[in-house]
Amino acid sequence: MAEDMLMVNISNQEPTDLHVSEKKHNKSSSRQKWTAKKTANGKRKASFENQDYGSAKQRKLNTQTDTKNEDQEASKFPSKLKASPKKGQGVHKGHDEPFIKTSSLFRNNPEIPDVFSPAVTQVKEKVFTTNTFQELDLHPHLVATLNKVLNISSMTSVQKQTIPVLMSGKDAVVRSQTGSGKTLAYGIPLIQSLQAVQPKIQRSDGPLAVVIVPTRELAQQSFQIFQKLLKPFTWIVPGVLMGGEKRKAEKARLRKGINVLISTPGRLVDHIKNTLSIAFSAVRWLVLDEADRTLDLGFEKDLTVILNALNAAGSTRQTVLLSATLTEALSRLTSISMNDPVYIQILEPSLSSQSPPSQQADSYAMPDRLQQYMVVVPSKLRLVCLAAFILARCKFERDQKLIVFISSCEAVEFLDTLLSTVLCGKSSTANKQKLSINFLRLHGNMEQEERTEVFQEFSQSKTGVLLCTDVAARGLDLPQVTWIVQFNPPSSAAEYVHRVGRTARIGARGNSLLFLTPSETAYMDVLANHNISLSEMKMEDILSTLMQDERFRGRGNWDKKKSAGAREQDMRERATVLQTEFENYVHGSAESVQAAKKALQSFVRAYTAYPSALKHIFHIRHLHLGHAAKSFGLRDAPQGLSSAVAYSTANKSAKKTAKGKDNNRPTIKLTARERVASLIRSEYTSGISGESKSKKKRTKKKKANAEDELTEG
Numbered sequence: 001m002a003e004d005m006l007m008v009n010i011s012n013q014e015p016t017d018l019h020v021s022e023k024k025h026n027k028s029s030s031r032q033k034w035t036a037k038k039t040a041n042g043k044r045k046a047s048f049e050n051q052d053y054g055s056a057k058q059r060k061l062n063t064q065t066d067t068k069n070e071d072q073e074a075s076k077f078p079s080k081l082k083a084s085p086k087k088g089q090g091v092h093k094g095h096d097e098p099f100i101k102t103s104s105l106f107r108n109n110p111e112i113p114d115v116f117s118p119a120v121t122q123v124k125e126k127v128f129t130t131n132t133f134q135e136l137d138l139h140p141h142l143v144a145t146l147n148k149v150l151n152i153s154s155m156t157s158v159q160k161q162t163i164p165v166l167m168s169g170k171d172a173v174v175r176s177q178t179g180s181g182k183t184l185a186y187g188i189p190l191i192q193s194l195q196a197v198q199p200k201i202q203r204s205d206g207p208l209a210v211v212i213v214p215t216r217e218l219a220q221q222s223f224q225i226f227q228k229l230l231k232p233f234t235w236i237v238p239g240v241l242m243g244g245e246k247r248k249a250e251k252a253r254l255r256k257g258i259n260v261l262i263s264t265p266g267r268l269v270d271h272i273k274n275t276l277s278i279a280f281s282a283v284r285w286l287v288l289d290e291a292d293r294t295l296d297l298g299f300e301k302d303l304t305v306i307l308n309a310l311n312a313a314g315s316t317r318q319t320v321l322l323s324a325t326l327t328e329a330l331s332r333l334t335s336i337s338m339n340d341p342v343y344i345q346i347l348e349p350s351l352s353s354q355s356p357p358s359q360q361a362d363s364y365a366m367p368d369r370l371q372q373y374m375v376v377v378p379s380k381l382r383l384v385c386l387a388a389f390i391l392a393r394c395k396f397e398r399d400q401k402l403i404v405f406i407s408s409c410e411a412v413e414f415l416d417t418l419l420s421t422v423l424c425g426k427s428s429t430a431n432k433q434k435l436s437i438n439f440l441r442l443h444g445n446m447e448q449e450e451r452t453e454v455f456q457e458f459s460q461s462k463t464g465v466l467l468c469t470d471v472a473a474r475g476l477d478l479p480q481v482t483w484i485v486q487f488n489p490p491s492s493a494a495e496y497v498h499r500v501g502r503t504a505r506i507g508a509r510g511n512s513l514l515f516l517t518p519s520e521t522a523y524m525d526v527l528a529n530h531n532i533s534l535s536e537m538k539m540e541d542i543l544s545t546l547m548q549d550e551r552f553r554g555r556g557n558w559d560k561k562k563s564a565g566a567r568e569q570d571m572r573e574r575a576t577v578l579q580t581e582f583e584n585y586v587h588g589s590a591e592s593v594q595a596a597k598k599a600l601q602s603f604v605r606a607y608t609a610y611p612s613a614l615k616h617i618f619h620i621r622h623l624h625l626g627h628a629a630k631s632f633g634l635r636d637a638p639q640g641l642s643s644a645v646a647y648s649t650a651n652k653s654a655k656k657t658a659k660g661k662d663n664n665r666p667t668i669k670l671t672a673r674e675r676v677a678s679l680i681r682s683e684y685t686s687g688i689s690g691e692s693k694s695k696k697k698r699t700k701k702k703k704a705n706a707e708d709e710l711t712e713g
């Protein structure tokens, strides 16, 4: 292990010395050198390619002196720093002490494979039409509201095709790309029909329309759109029900009367079971937005309860299913809930006529102006690479707004603290430049009030970084997002589509970056199977941002103009300095070590939850836990963190979630599907704080309700 140490900030070695000793450990480095390369925007950037690291003789010499140099160099330091004797036990006090050693980031990494993006024909949808809303037979006040309140005049393609179908009273299954205006595609005909009801709708009529969405933020967002659309029709009352809000207050609102009811599935079921004042006899519309997600999450049971309640009320209704990724898996749902639906799919005429229907079904249309990238990063370098990417956007470019998807609530919490502290310079007492980046976080374990605040703040801000779980992947319409970063790959191509769909909405430009480790590159084929193709971004190009940030300068005085090797060495030193800052911060207090361990554990647990179809790519045995630990600022993998632990933890959490649903079930062994569902569900938990503490005090009945709430969106 000792030879896996690299002295940083201290060595005056010539670059070649380091290269030679590293070649021994890192096959990939042997084929890399700095070259100037022209990028898409015409700027010249540096990258590694085919570097010759010197003769065999030199190599031998340098490997021999490698460890020796460490000791010699250490002797140049004051005794306090020399006292840092063992790997991972550097001298530091609290979070502020400088720390000079860190295990090498650039050694012992797996080789970065050449990535071939399979040739695919990207499916295209035309977003806008030249047709205006005036052409439809809509109430003039509704058209005026669209024009004046929503600033909208011409229809999108999905609106042009869907609105007339729904106005004719038919059911519809609508698939169209993210950010193409599906909400108004059902919202406009729904309001048009309700405002025409005679005699006029009264609050006491109860719900005439029920809109089901998978997350609370989406429920809020849809509710706000209905509030706007209903401005001229004040007698129709919209309302929202969602987990995390006070049930009693919701019950009172229901009793007063809600005509357009927007809800997450679990919360609606809760009210169906426990609120006598909910009556569905007047329901004419049922909308399942993000319908495939609602089923994915294992909300089938909830949906069955809702459908049964509606059917029992005996009303005839129109049903609409929408999503950017509707698949045939929904056929069972359509057969039980719909009446001869019209299937609406927006494809360019060229593709719809040329491609066989099976290909169309599997191909997801991506926004035209979305630039999709991927980067292959060894585990050890993931944290510094993410940090360098954020710095590049937020420090050296203007008006950048990023969403970073992370696989677990704990990891979101931890990375939020770590990145905001270290990148913004809060961890350092030295006179280092402070930087202001607005980091926000959103996940299912937050209290609802805070979730709402964050959602609103990020919506309104022009810049910033939102670190989040998949709770923000679907349907959210957050303006001006410039980059979607997927730090952990999603569990399906459909989820990939929804995550990247948070940018490049309604014809705007946007970018996305997917992080993969060398063992995960086959994920590109999974995406290609759905006609999704990504360009490769080089890790070194991302890390080269650090060359512009003097806060992370190493001690080496590299003459970058002279040699490509010196530039490479400078960049590596800076990456190591940054990693060292992360590690110092983490190891600066028992609490942060604990938080890092928790985050790592949750990351491993999430890794075990990839569906079996993706296990050949994402398998726990491909994870190097020591390297993964580094990406959480830990110097070593915590003891006892093994795949067995991760598996049993996943099993345990799934059992816990399943418990409230069926108490008699002997949930010892769970299927892979159940494990996935339980982990995904955990992102959608109620977020009520102290849930577990207060649980003990509740009555048996209240306990059951709380369990139900765990499945709430």
Ligand SMILES: Nc1ncnc2c1ncn2[C@@H]1O[C@H](COP(=O)(O)OP(=O)(O)OP(=O)(O)O)[C@@H](O)[C@H]1O
Pocket: 150, 151, 152, 153, 154, 155, 156, 159, 176, 177, 178, 179, 180, 181, 182, 183, 184, 323, 324, 474, 475, 476, 477, 501, 505, 506
């Ligand atoms: N006809 C239109 N003209 C201009 N903007 C529109 C139009 N229709 C909708 N929009 C705007 O486009 C944005 C995206 O709409 P919406 O959220 O309904 O997309 P979506 O298709 O439901 O996306 P997702 O699949 O991600 O849920 C919203 O800001 C909405 O106000």
